[in-house]
Amino acid sequence: MLALAAARLGFDTAILTPEADSPAGRVAAHALVGAYDDPDALAALAGLSDVVTFEFENVPAGVVAHLQVLGAAVAPGPLALATAQDRVTEKNFFRAQGIATVDFVAVDKLADILAGLAQLGTPALLKTRREGYDGKGQAWVTTAAEAEAAFDRIGRAPAILEGRADFVRELSIIAARGREGQTVSYPLTENVHKNGVLHRSTAPAEANAATRAQAETIAQLTLSRLDYVGVAGIELFELADGCLLVNEFAPRVHNSGHWTLDACEVDQFEQHIRAVVGWPLGPTAPFAQAEMLNLLGADVEDWVRLAADPAARLWLYGKHEAVSGRKMGHVTRLRPFQRD
Amino acid sequence: MLALAAARLGFDTAILTPEADSPAGRVAAHALVGAYDDPDALAALAGLSDVVTFEFENVPAGVVAHLQVLGAAVAPGPLALATAQDRVTEKNFFRAQGIATVDFVAVDKLADILAGLAQLGTPALLKTRREGYDGKGQAWVTTAAEAEAAFDRIGRAPAILEGRADFVRELSIIAARGREGQTVSYPLTENVHKNGVLHRSTAPAEANAATRAQAETIAQLTLSRLDYVGVAGIELFELADGCLLVNEFAPRVHNSGHWTLDACEVDQFEQHIRAVVGWPLGPTAPFAQAEMLNLLGADVEDWVRLAADPAARLWLYGKHEAVSGRKMGHVTRLRPFQRD
Numbered sequence: 001m002l003a004l005a006a007a008r009l010g011f012d013t014a015i016l017t018p019e020a021d022s023p024a025g026r027v028a029a030h031a032l033v034g035a036y037d038d039p040d041a042l043a044a045l046a047g048l049s050d051v052v053t054f055e056f057e058n059v060p061a062g063v064v065a066h067l068q069v070l071g072a073a074v075a076p077g078p079l080a081l082a083t084a085q086d087r088v089t090e091k092n093f094f095r096a097q098g099i100a101t102v103d104f105v106a107v108d109k110l111a112d113i114l115a116g117l118a119q120l121g122t123p124a125l126l127k128t129r130r131e132g133y134d135g136k137g138q139a140w141v142t143t144a145a146e147a148e149a150a151f152d153r154i155g156r157a158p159a160i161l162e163g164r165a166d167f168v169r170e171l172s173i174i175a176a177r178g179r180e181g182q183t184v185s186y187p188l189t190e191n192v193h194k195n196g197v198l199h200r201s202t203a204p205a206e207a208n209a210a211t212r213a214q215a216e217t218i219a220q221l222t223l224s225r226l227d228y229v230g231v232a233g234i235e236l237f238e239l240a241d242g243c244l245l246v247n248e249f250a251p252r253v254h255n256s257g258h259w260t261l262d263a264c265e266v267d268q269f270e271q272h273i274r275a276v277v278g279w280p281l282g283p284t285a286p287f288a289q290a291e292m293l294n295l296l297g298a299d300v301e302d303w304v305r306l307a308a309d310p311a312a313r314l315w316l317y318g319k320h321e322a323v324s325g326r327k328m329g330h331v332t333r334l335r336p337f338q339r340d
Numbered sequence: 341m342l343a344l345a346a347a348r349l350g351f352d353t354a355i356l357t358p359e360a361d362s363p364a365g366r367v368a369a370h371a372l373v374g375a376y377d378d379p380d381a382l383a384a385l386a387g388l389s390d391v392v393t394f395e396f397e398n399v400p401a402g403v404v405a406h407l408q409v410l411g412a413a414v415a416p417g418p419l420a421l422a423t424a425q426d427r428v429t430e431k432n433f434f435r436a437q438g439i440a441t442v443d444f445v446a447v448d449k450l451a452d453i454l455a456g457l458a459q460l461g462t463p464a465l466l467k468t469r470r471e472g473y474d475g476k477g478q479a480w481v482t483t484a485a486e487a488e489a490a491f492d493r494i495g496r497a498p499a500i501l502e503g504r505a506d507f508v509r510e511l512s513i514i515a516a517r518g519r520e521g522q523t524v525s526y527p528l529t530e531n532v533h534k535n536g537v538l539h540r541s542t543a544p545a546e547a548n549a550a551t552r553a554q555a556e557t558i559a560q561l562t563l564s565r566l567d568y569v570g571v572a573g574i575e576l577f578e579l580a581d582g583c584l585l586v587n588e589f590a591p592r593v594h595n596s597g598h599w600t601l602d603a604c605e606v607d608q609f610e611q612h613i614r615a616v617v618g619w620p621l622g623p624t625a626p627f628a629q630a631e632m633l634n635l636l637g638a639d640v641e642d643w644v645r646l647a648a649d650p651a652a653r654l655w656l657y658g659k660h661e662a663v664s665g666r667k668m669g670h671v672t673r674l675r676p677f678q679r680d
Contacts, residue, residue, distance in 0.1 A: 004344050007367045010643075010656025010669065026369035027347045262605065265653055265674065280648040287627060287676075303350075308620040313605055316350025329350065334605065336627075 001261070001315075002055055002253065003027045005269035011277065014048040016041050023318040037063050046070035053230060053276045055252050057084045058131055075179075075229035075276040080251040083226060087129050087160040090249055097221050100245045102237070103163035113147040113161055120163035126150045129158040138196060165245055167237035171205055174257035175219035176231045176271045179278045184271075185219045186264065186284045188212060189256045191235070197325065201256045201292040203263070214244050222249065231272035233257060255327070259290035262313040262332040288334040300328035341601070341655075342395055342593065343367045345609035351617065354388040356381050363658040377403050386410035393570060393616045395592050397424050398471055415519075415569035415616040420591040423566060427469050427500045430589055437561050440585045442577070443503035453487040453501055460503035466490045469498040478536060505585055507577035511545055514597035515559035516571045516611045519618045524611075525559045526604065526624045528552060529596045531575070537665065541596045541632040543603070554584050562589065571612035573597060595667070599630035602653040602672040628674040640668035 003013040003024055014030035015022065025031030030048055034041030036059045045052060051073045064078045083093050088106045095101060105116035107126070117124055126147070128137040139150040141161075151159070170193065175185035187204030188211070207215075219234055233254025235247040257268040266274070266282030274281055295302065300322050306312045316329040343353040343364055354370035355362065365371030370388055374381030376399045385392060391413045404418045423433050428446045435441060445456035447466070457464055466487070468477040479490035481501075491499070510533065515525035527544030528551070547555075559574055573594025575587040597608040606614070606622030614621055635642070640662050646652045656669040 003367070004347055007344055007658065008655055009647075010658045012366055012658065026352055027343070027367050029366035265602065274647075280650075283650045307349075307614075310620075310623045315348055318347065318350045318352065 001269045002053070002272060005267070006273045008270065009273060009277075009279075011273065014045055016045045021320075026318065036060060037066075039066070042066055043070060046072040051075060051276050051278075053272070054081075057081060057251050061085060076232070076251050077227060077229065080226040080228050080232070084249050084251045085130055087127055088158075091160070093225075094222070094246050094249075097225055099218055099221065100243060102165045102245055102247065105161050107151075107159035107161050110148055110151055110156075113141070113151060113159075114144055116161035117141070117144075117147065120161065123164060125162045125164070126154070127160050127162065128154050129160055136196075165237045165247075166239065167245070168240050169238050170247070171207070171215065171236040171238055171244070172201075172254065172256040173215045173219045173234050173236065174231060174254055174260065174268050175216075175223055175234070176268075176275050176281055176284075177223040177228045178275050178281050179229055181224070182281055183220050183223050184281050184284050185216050186257060186260055186268070187286060188215050189259065191256050195325070197296065197327075198255045198294055200294075201259055201290075203259050203290050203292075204286060208242075211238065211242060211244065214242075218244065218246060222246075226251075230275045231257070231268050255294065255330075256292075258315070258330050259292040259332050260284075260286070261315065263288045263290035263334055288336055290332055290334055292330055292332045294327055295329040295331060297322050297324040297326055297328065303329070306331050341609045342393070342612060345607070346613045348610065349613060349617075349619075351613065354385060356385045361660075366658065376400055377406075379406070382406055383410060386412040391415060391616050391618075393612070394421075397421060397591050401425060416572070416591050417567060417569065420566045420568050420572070424589050424591045425470055427467055428498075431500070433565075434562070434586050434589075437565055439558050439561065440583060442505045442585055442587065445501050447491075447499035447501050450488055450491055450496075453481070453491060453499075454484055456501035457481070457484075457487065460501065463504060465502045465504070466494070467500050467502065468494050469500055476536075505577045505587075506579065507585070508580050509578050510587070511547070511555065511576040511578055511584070512541075512594065512596040513555045513559045513574050513576065514571060514594055514600065514608050515556075515563055515574070516608075516615050516621055516624075517563040517568045518615050518621050519569055521564070522621055523560050523563050524621050524624050525556050526597060526600055526608070527626060528555050529599065531596050535665070537636065537667075538595045538634055540634075541599055541630075543599050543630050543632075544626060548582075551578065551582060551584065554582075558584065558586060562586075566591075570615045571597070571608050595634065595670075596632075598655070598670050599632040599672050600624075600626070601655065603628045603630035603674055628676055630672055630674055632670055632672045634667055635669040635671060637662050637664040637666055637668065643669070646671050 006013045012029040015024045015028040016032045020033050032041050052067050061082045064074045067074050091101045103120050122142040123140045126139050126141050141147045141150050170191045172189045177183045188207050189201045189203040190205035192200045231253050233250040237245040237247050253268045253272050260267040263286040306314045311333050313332045322328050346353045352369040355364045355368040356372045360373050372381050392407050401422045404414045407414050431441045443460050462482040463480040466479050466481050481487045481490050510531045512529045517523045528547050529541045529543040530545035532540045571593050573590040577585040593608045593612050600607040603626040646654045651673050653672045662668050
């Protein structure tokens with residue numbers, strides 16, 4: 001979707017991906033197949049590109065540094081990537097800005113989990129510090145036996161134990177920062193997850209002015225302090241008292257922003273391209289109320305019905321195999337704003 | 341833009357074009373470079389494709405037949421292409437449906453032009469019967485000397501002489517017909533040409549119900565009678581008495597429909613893909629008033645200003661050279677519909 005947005009603006013795209021015959025490669029002028037840290041592939045990518053970006057935050061941070069040594073401009077930069085790649089670093093970053101997160105303890109050994117359970121209360125959520133997305137590498141634990149089993153399942157890798165946030169709903173804010181430091185954000189999105197994976201997004205979320213301002217401040221502060229260039233998604237928990245906690249920061253276009261494709265003049269993908277190439281940012285106001293549903297695995301077989309539904313805007317990603325739980329596409333339904 | 345629309349719906353695209361490194365090839369899974377009638381290239385295209393379409397009506401009609409022999413589904417079909425490729429055939433087709441066109445005579449020799457000038461009045465417009473678009477191969481003639489010079493300039497090729505229509509404005513209608521015969525149309529567009537090339541489109545055009553119904557009937561009848569599958573553009577002249585004359589029929593997505601990219605949930609490109617692959621057609625109602633301006637040749641150098649204008653939705657086509665008069669991109673501005 002980034003390559004499609006770039007094409008609209010007259011840019012050519014080169015893709016580096018480990019996957020042969022990838023959906024992105026099939027709409028790009030150049031498709032390089034290789035590991036993210038393959039030096040030859042990186043040299044080719046740097047040679048082809050005026051600016052390099054990524055849509056997957058688990059690209060090794062060293063790759064960004066390597067591309068910069070090769071003379072390529074990379075956006076977002078290594079600070080944002082390093083911050084997002086380690087859940088403990090990420091939470092410490094937010095706390096240093098005075099932005100609330102869920103309570104947590106860093107976990108290096110089993111004893112840290114046991115101490116954490118006592119401190120945070122149960123159940124608590126054990127996650128790997130690095131890698132992992134869409135609920136992968138995560139487990140809720142209550143007892144010492146569960147803690148040990150969960151720690152074993154992640155190979156006793158460095159981890160984080162997070163307290164349970166007593167939130168009333170999940171929100172996210174998609175924001176963009178340009179090369180000159182200007183920051184914009186889309187309206188708040190309300191999200192429902194199933195099995196750790198985004199199921200439904202509704203936008204603009206119903207929210208009062210204080211909540212909206214709180215989210216915008218979080219976005220603005222985060223992107224500025226990271227000297228961020230591009231689009232980012234920030235997942236938030238809304239507490240009963242209206243406070244927002246940051247759950248997670250994604251240094252890339254975000255699934256909960258896919259509704260912007262159909263409900264905004266400039267969607268998150270065009271916005272990201274605008275930011276990373278140094279264009280002025282575009283408007284973020286939606287022209288309709290949107291509801292987006294992810295199509296996971298076999299959900300995509302519903303395409304015949306969805307294609308025939310005049311109210312459904314269907315996006316199919318061109319992935320070959322509808323593996324269970326895999327994001328195969330999404331569908332957005334628009335509703336005109338109510339006249340006041 | 342067709343390839344981008346196809347990608348959104350999960351389809352891969354293969355492009356056959358005589359141009360190496362073409363804008364379309366750079367967003368397609370397969371780019372075949374060859375003449376439209378190159379048998380090897382056509383065999384490769386047929387082998388790669390479930391359905392073949394075109395975005396240029398001067399593809400030799402024999403090519404479509406050849407692809408069909410190779411087993412490829414082609415949409416629109418050869419009847420539409422043959423009708424649109426010969427201006428005399430085209431006008432006779434419309435007349436046979438009871439649809440008005442400008443007065444005309446077929447021209448095979450100089451004497452036909454001279455007789456035509458007497459019959460149609462002066463000035464009259466000499467056009468080649470075949471090829472030619474965007475005003476190419478056209479000349480207004482009044483005197484016998486001008487007639488001879490103009491006929492010489494087109495190499496005394498078979499031609500048509502058209503009387504001057506005393507129209508008050510130029511309109512167009514973009515319509516689509518699916519494989520099952522269902523037909524939809526976008527609202528009327530008002531167009532302004534400069535030097536024979538589309539300059540500005542405004543949509544929906546202000547028009548009363550009778551005019552809108554007249555245009556829709558023309559579109560419906562035309563597409564049905566040609567057993568058309570896909571999107572077509574029909575250029576119309578509106579006379580002072582409200583009658584519509586067909587000026588030209590384009591068996592493809594049409595420049596005067598580019599506004600649908602930003603003002604409709606399903607634009608003409610997605611609509612064309614839906615039609616040719618046999619999907620149900622999508623909705624055609626715009627959610628905003630649109631004005632589209634073409635960026636010809638050096639106009640495109642204005643991109644810096646346009647990229648910075650939050651009200652301007654910019655499309656750049658990725659063509660390498662901004663040759664004078666060449667369509668390099670377009671810009672659309674949206675305006676909310678007035679509340680009644």
